[in-house]
Amino acid sequence: MKIYIQGIGVLGGFGCGVAELESALTRRESPQGTVSMKTLEGNLNVPALTARTDRLSDFVDKSALRRLDHYIRMALLGSYLALEDAGMRGLKERRMGVILATGYGSTCNMMDIQQVLTNDAPALSPTRFSNSVHNAAATHISILLDEMGPSLSVNDYDMSMPSAFLSACQWLREKRVESVLVGGVDEYCLALGYNWYRRYGSGNPLKNDSAGLTPGHAAIGEGACFFVLTRQENASPYGSVEAVRMENYRRGRLNAAKDAVYFLSVDAYSEYDDLYAAVLPGDTRAASYNHLYGILPIGLGFDVAIAALSHKTGKIYGSAEDLRRHSGRLSVIRREESLGNRSICCLKLGVGGASGWVELSRS
Amino acid sequence: MHPVAPVTIAGIGCICSAGLTLEKSMTSLYRGERRPGSPDGFPTHPPGAYPVFEIRDEFFPAWRITEKNVMRTCRLALTAALEAIDNAGLDRDFLKKKRVGVCIGTNVGSCVNNEAFYVSHREGGDPLAAPADRFLMSNPTRVIAAEFWAGGPLQTVVNACSAGGDAIGLAASWIRSGVCDVVIAGGTDELYQVTYTGFKSLLIYDDSPCKPFDANRKGLNLGEGAAIFLLVSEETRKEVHKKPRGFVKGYGSTTDAYHPTKTRPDGLGLKMAIAEAMEAAGVASAEIAFVNAHGTGTWDNDLIESRVLHDMFPQAPFFSTKGYTGHTLGASGAIEAAFTIACLEEGRIPASAGFTTPDPELAPACPVTENCSISGRIALSQTLAFGGNNAVLVLGIEE
Numbered sequence: 001m002k003i004y005i006q007g008i009g010v011l012g013g014f015g016c017g018v019a020e021l022e023s024a025l026t027r028r029e030s031p032q033g034t035v036s037m038k039t040l041e042g043n044l045n046v047p048a049l050t051a052r053t054d055r056l057s058d059f060v061d062k063s064a065l066r067r068l069d070h071y072i073r074m075a076l077l078g079s080y081l082a083l084e085d086a087g088m089r090g091l092k093e094r095r096m097g098v099i100l101a102t103g104y105g106s107t108c109n110m111m112d113i114q115q116v117l118t119n120d121a122p123a124l125s126p127t128r129f130s131n132s133v134h135n136a137a138a139t140h141i142s143i144l145l146d147e148m149g150p151s152l153s154v155n156d157y158d159m160s161m162p163s164a165f166l167s168a169c170q171w172l173r174e175k176r177v178e179s180v181l182v183g184g185v186d187e188y189c190l191a192l193g194y195n196w197y198r199r200y201g202s203g204n205p206l207k208n209d210s211a212g213l214t215p216g217h218a219a220i221g222e223g224a225c226f227f228v229l230t231r232q233e234n235a236s237p238y239g240s241v242e243a244v245r246m247e248n249y250r251r252g253r254l255n256a257a258k259d260a261v262y263f264l265s266v267d268a269y270s271e272y273d274d275l276y277a278a279v280l281p282g283d284t285r286a287a288s289y290n291h292l293y294g295i296l297p298i299g300l301g302f303d304v305a306i307a308a309l310s311h312k313t314g315k316i317y318g319s320a321e322d323l324r325r326h327s328g329r330l331s332v333i334r335r336e337e338s339l340g341n342r343s344i345c346c347l348k349l350g351v352g353g354a355s356g357w358v359e360l361s362r363s
Numbered sequence: 364m365h366p367v368a369p370v371t372i373a374g375i376g377c378i379c380s381a382g383l384t385l386e387k388s389m390t391s392l393y394r395g396e397r398r399p400g401s402p403d404g405f406p407t408h409p410p411g412a413y414p415v416f417e418i419r420d421e422f423f424p425a426w427r428i429t430e431k432n433v434m435r436t437c438r439l440a441l442t443a444a445l446e447a448i449d450n451a452g453l454d455r456d457f458l459k460k461k462r463v464g465v466c467i468g469t470n471v472g473s474c475v476n477n478e479a480f481y482v483s484h485r486e487g488g489d490p491l492a493a494p495a496d497r498f499l500m501s502n503p504t505r506v507i508a509a510e511f512w513a514g515g516p517l518q519t520v521v522n523a524c525s526a527g528g529d530a531i532g533l534a535a536s537w538i539r540s541g542v543c544d545v546v547i548a549g550g551t552d553e554l555y556q557v558t559y560t561g562f563k564s565l566l567i568y569d570d571s572p573c574k575p576f577d578a579n580r581k582g583l584n585l586g587e588g589a590a591i592f593l594l595v596s597e598e599t600r601k602e603v604h605k606k607p608r609g610f611v612k613g614y615g616s617t618t619d620a621y622h623p624t625k626t627r628p629d630g631l632g633l634k635m636a637i638a639e640a641m642e643a644a645g646v647a648s649a650e651i652a653f654v655n656a657h658g659t660g661t662w663d664n665d666l667i668e669s670r671v672l673h674d675m676f677p678q679a680p681f682f683s684t685k686g687y688t689g690h691t692l693g694a695s696g697a698i699e700a701a702f703t704i705a706c707l708e709e710g711r712i713p714a715s716a717g718f719t720t721p722d723p724e725l726a727p728a729c730p731v732t733e734n735c736s737i738s739g740r741i742a743l744s745q746t747l748a749f750g751g752n753n754a755v756l757v758l759g760i761e762e
Binding site: 113126 | 365470502508512513514517518519520521536537540560561563618622624632749752
């Protein structure tokens, strides 16, 4: 059974929507900003690819957004953009599932709650608590879309996106639902900024734990990427989800797709970044795009969006230059080239030997 | 949704304040024992004002576990997982030869809850820069996968209070579709200051032992625990020498699309989830021997749940076990599914602890007030959650 991508909704440091993502791919850069933070060595500005949610007011009345934090707003905007892109905005779907993945969760809210709990007599706001419940973002999506189908929130750090895609495909194959709105969201917060500082930003190089990566490559990222998946027979220009696999390459070899182009979800935080070259055949054509969306656990979701765009446009966009240091014997796609009939495999190697990939092919 | 094949439950492990194993928990339930007390694990303001159901005994079998440096939620899950594997008569070497997935529901134990991470930063500390390590030490799915060498899909379900039930239902579909030979599935959660303070802030925390479905109910009490199911494929079942504990026959889930913390007044979401689970199991309402209800003791949940049960299963007795265990959040769906299988095996259900006075608004739907014999081999276990999530499992034992 074929599963098609009917719509994509993305926002991040590159901008908002598929057109702005494509523009960043063509330019091979995102407009990088900075975030400020206090460190043990004073105030510091660090590079960051943060997301804006202004466009949410195109879809939702502002009064409905009053109590929703940035994390939930990003998830909502990604959802609406995907539905709009699929031509399904305003349509009442018959039993749509909602699946939301996150690696960090609502980090700003959780930090604020921890702050409240240090008080002698903590008075936690009910709204803050209910927004901290880990399915809060999926809840607000279902409420605003008035969608009563199954809802799933998953949180598996760097494997969150493959895990979400796995369940989305299961639900469609089992015919539990007619369509699935599946996506991921991760948010920047000060604690994550502090992590960047510890790895790359200290004035004392001996305190950095950067594994030789440059700060430019390792910009903090945040954003959301959502997809509308269906099993309709009418093909989609974005292509179809051919396979979703989650394995552990330490418990056996990686069952990699042959003759596929690989989008590598390197994240600059992980020592596993250098293993891609070891687990893939030596002449594999490979690319990475995290210079456009930054470092975040749901990064593979953006790679899937880029793979779908590649199927639509028939071309593979030039990879990040920094991929060279991870690429080993891999054949890095340095300039735009034709995709042809090849499938694209979005691969993430994660902590503990976990591997997850989503393979897209032309419809 | 059309009827689906039942999935074999080869083994079950369970730990909660009622008992450190499933067998001990059931003995305690049938005796009507309740052990609420003040929380020991975190500061409360004022001290000890609201009861919790805490596991006060030493429970973690550290001599059998490699992954020791993990949070309490993971220790609970590992303890229950060991019991489940023992219960199935299997061992680690057997699992190493199989495609094993791990699917765990939790609230406190997900990557999102990394208290050490936040506290260290908040206090101006200088924590090490290894976010992955910090986040993953709190994740029971990754910890179980590492401990038992699981090389298949991993999923941490964070659907609030329905997460444990959802995890079992989702894991069953991994078996049916051939993605895995074995799935270690269930739920786990420890008592936690954020949830304790949060439920108090919502004014739905009873300052006395909770009274699900009672006219004088004032809210929930929190608890902690874990339950793990070992689900196996038909091929793998042939290699398991012990009789299966039971079967996951059907699963349904929906969302109320109504409110972040309130249950939909018409109960439509729950009814749809029950209908999906029953259709998947291919069973009729009259075949349901009993319902293990969510029954938190909160005003809205009990009102709406009892009305739905009366509409859909007028003949089936129902009960809540929250009065014995407290509300174990992400673990509750799994713990109550474990109790459901044990009750089917025993042919008996426990009294609904805390219920004494019928609520005229709920009547004639009242839970059982004493231990009762039941006949039948199929029962329903359901959980409702913040976010309007509803998860329903149809569970059975062998004919």
